[in-house]
Amino acid sequence: MIFLWAFLVGGAICVFGQFCFDVLKLTPAHTMTLLVVLGAIVDGIGWYDPLIEFAGAGASVPITSFGNALVHGALQELKSNGWIGIITGIFEVTSAGISAAIIFSFLAALFVKPKG
Amino acid sequence: MANNIKKNLTRVQQEYKELAQSVEPPRPILKNFIRAFIAGGAICLVGQAIQEMFVHWGGFDEKKAGDPTVAVMILLSVILTSMGVYDKFAQWAGAGSAVPVTGFANSMASAAIEHQSEGMVLGVGGKMFKLAGPVIVFGTVAAFAVGIVHLLIKGGGGS
Numbered sequence: 001m002i003f004l005w006a007f008l009v010g011g012a013i014c015v016f017g018q019f020c021f022d023v024l025k026l027t028p029a030h031t032m033t034l035l036v037v038l039g040a041i042v043d044g045i046g047w048y049d050p051l052i053e054f055a056g057a058g059a060s061v062p063i064t065s066f067g068n069a070l071v072h073g074a075l076q077e078l079k080s081n082g083w084i085g086i087i088t089g090i091f092e093v094t095s096a097g098i099s100a101a102i103i104f105s106f107l108a109a110l111f112v113k114p115k116g
Numbered sequence: 117m118a119n120n121i122k123k124n125l126t127r128v129q130q131e132y133k134e135l136a137q138s139v140e141p142p143r144p145i146l147k148n149f150i151r152a153f154i155a156g157g158a159i160c161l162v163g164q165a166i167q168e169m170f171v172h173w174g175g176f177d178e179k180k181a182g183d184p185t186v187a188v189m190i191l192l193s194v195i196l197t198s199m200g201v202y203d204k205f206a207q208w209a210g211a212g213s214a215v216p217v218t219g220f221a222n223s224m225a226s227a228a229i230e231h232q233s234e235g236m237v238l239g240v241g242g243k244m245f246k247l248a249g250p251v252i253v254f255g256t257v258a259a260f261a262v263g264i265v266h267l268l269i270k271g272g273g274g275s
Contacts, residue, residue, distance in 0.1 A: 006164040007157035010216070014156025015149050017211030022145045028214055028223075029250050035215060036255040044262035057163030060182050061189065061216045062156070063251065070259035078263055086263035090256055096183040097190065101221045101248070104194040109228035109240040112198040 002056045009051070009058030032063055039067030069093040148210050155205070155212025163189055163216070186217055193218035197225040223247035 013035070020031040042048045048068040051059040059065060070090050077089025091098065125133065166188050170181040196202040202222045206213040213219050227246045231239035245252070 003161060003164055006160045010160025011153035011157030014152045014212040014215045017215040018148050018152035021211055022143050022148055029247050032251045033254045036251050037258040040255060040258035040262055057167055058160045061160045061163035063215055063217060063220055067255050067258060070255050071262045074259050074263035075266055078267060083267055086260060090259050097186045100187040100190045101224050104191050105225040105228045105244055108194050108198045108225045109232055112229050114229050114232060115200050
């Protein structure tokens with residue numbers, strides 16, 4: 001069942017992205033930025049975790065979950081370390097995604113020749 | 117904002133702009149929506165499958181399985197980008213391939229590969245974040261703002 005919801009919710013978030021492209025005429029960079037900020041705000045009110053519970057990867061794979069993860073890290077450290085945690089904790093949870101993207105992209109640039 | 121730009125144009129430019137707009141083919145919005153839905157849903161489905169694998173055979177619990185899943189998705193995306201497959205898929209899928217994390221990784225990998233000729237430091241290192249940069253900057257600022265709001269409302273625990 002979680003597979004169905006992952007498909008539906010993930011697809012719906014992507015349709016919203018397409019809506020920003022085609023109807024609001026935003027550039028991809030503006031659209032991604034908007035989605036990340038939305039993800040951060042939605043997690044700020046505490047609605048993102050229930051969505052992940054419900055839709056699994058449908059909520060955790062789209063870029064909105066990046067905003068969610070940034071907020072998660074900040075709030076976690078805020079709880080455990082006090083106010084300084086907002087600064088020190090922001091990248092706590094997203095480390096896996098950002099590090100993997102940087103490392104793999106760098107390796108790709110070392111070994112792959114540009115096409116076209 | 118569109119109006120401001122319009123005012124600064126001469127009459128001929130305005131007429132040209134109107135003409136260009138009238139002959140511009142309308143975007144096939146419904147088709148694009150359906151494609152984005154199918155492609156985005158499919159990528160999330162793959163993500164869910166990878167996550168289940170980590171839960172069943174990798175010894176991760178439901179919550180922790182998210183990290184390795186994202187890393188694997190990013191690796192797959194970078195490999196597909198290197199082979200030139202992801203960009204072809206992106207032309208078909210539109211936002212369906214751009215919105216998932218795989219699109220984030222694709223933007224970094226393709227920028228890194230494309231700017232190789234400008235050198236390792238300025239090209240690969242500098243241009244890698246062309247699209248990912250704004251995402252990280254605004255995500256971080258938004259997360260900081262949300263953190264401040266929480267601090268003001270609930271107060272920080274701990275020290």
